[in-house]
Amino acid sequence: MKIVVCIKQVPDTNEIKIDPLKGTLMRDGVPSILNPDDANALEAALQLKEEYPGSTVSVVTMGPAQAKYALRECLAMGANDAYLLSSRAFGGADTCATSTTVAAGIKKIGDFDIIFAGRQAIDGDTAQVGPQVAQRLGLPIATYVQGIREIREKSVIIERMLEDGYEILDVQRPCVLTAVKELNKPRYMTVIGIEQAYQKEITVWDEVDLELDPADCGHNASPTKVFRSFTPPPKGAGEMLDGTVNEMAQSLVNKLFDTHVLQKGQ
């Protein structure tokens, strides 16, 4: 099987802090990581590779040169080869334009059975690029994949997570599957893997390599624009209760009833 995994390098939103004086986002020194759901997507691909000897796993991302670090991490986990789609022309892309570029990259890699992606990236939280890539490639899709049950000759049987349970889907191959964290537990990089990752070349493609018109890429091809962005207004300062433990507890309970947060009889 030939498997392609779409990944994204993202700022670790856990580490983002808000400037207490200005109320703005402090991005400096925030580490970049492999997007968590994408690690699950890669793990699923690597497990299939182990199960079906002769399979290969290619990882692809769109981003600046710095995104090579995330690709190397994927190589160190066990991916065979890595592709970076990088160009000024790709900058400022919304999900619609991103999916055009990523789909073109996957087409050029070619000859795939399954494409994995993470459900969503933690910087944008849109969950849109996966299904949009599928649509551009004309492939069926299953999002929120929490289990892979069986690979059949022409399809794959998966579990798709719902809010109140899950459904079992038969999806024809080739297809796009987006992974949630319940799918598996991503492996760690190995020492040998890291050594090998640094010996591998990462293929870099721009819009010329992908035969894309710059008008179909990046900011130019993005229907949505950011009109403005702002930090959410801080909540009014809360009230710190004081006194003994019992006094604080009693005071809290009284306040919750007084403000009707709790109702009598609850």
Place this chain on the structure above:
Amino acid sequence: MPVVIELIGEAKRLAADIGCRVCAIICGHNIDQQANELIGYGVDEVFVADAPELKNYTTDAYTKVIFEAVQKYKPEIMLLGATHIGRDLGPSIAVKCNTGLTADCTKLDIDPTDKKLMQTRPAFGGNLMATIICEDHRPQMATVRPGIMQKAEYVKNAKGKKTELKVSFEEGELREKVLKIVKSVREAVSLTDANVVVSGGLGLGGPEGFELIKKLADRLGGVVGSSRAAVDAGWIAPSHQVGQTGTTVRPNLYIACGISGAIQHLAGMQDSKCIVAINKDESAAIFEVADYGIVGDLYKVIPAILNALDNVE
């Protein structure tokens, strides 16, 4: 269909601003009653796509039917719930229509001068809000976070038009097949729907701390949540995780016990109506979003709260 009722409520508000009609499209099989219900909630026209292939949601079938309807009826704005299904369907339709889509909006407004939809959504785990516009492409599409918009009111004998959509599928066109739907039996009450959430974090010191958390949650008719750190420590199942990579909750009352308040946790609970924080460390970030804070040992504070609750009756 609670999120649909919210979408209709919001759509009616937006439509009133610019003098548009509110329409809905419903896909399924034998769905006459649901179509009537939509009219009851104040929709001017319902488009009904009724076919056995539409009984369960699949991306291929629903995308095709709705895309064809969009081409024919050319809506100015199209809203979907930001549910698992809406977030699968929305992007697929948007690409086919070659238009933009804004995910998981929490606020919508219309610029009355040019009918531009101002779509506001959180990014970076709620640290940043962005207002997105889609000026040159139609429809302007957004998925809307459930539980935020005002619900439409149901009116008996409301009048509205019903229009049947012609639906036909070709051999091999539908490539996803639902074999089985399994409703979850693990936790009857979901975090998203709970009125009260009591969450525990690393401050519990071990998995047994969740017994105390559960006691308080049960007493308040709520459910148990947790921080990512407590899940990573293996103290509780991932299904309880509140936060950006877990579940976003918006209960009436959120009680955070022994949770320091990492950004990723705050992103998933800071819109709760009332937040109570209990933590030993008075400088913990969780106190910055709390309505009421108690600095103290949760193993003493929670029993005292349980005691105080008993005294109320």
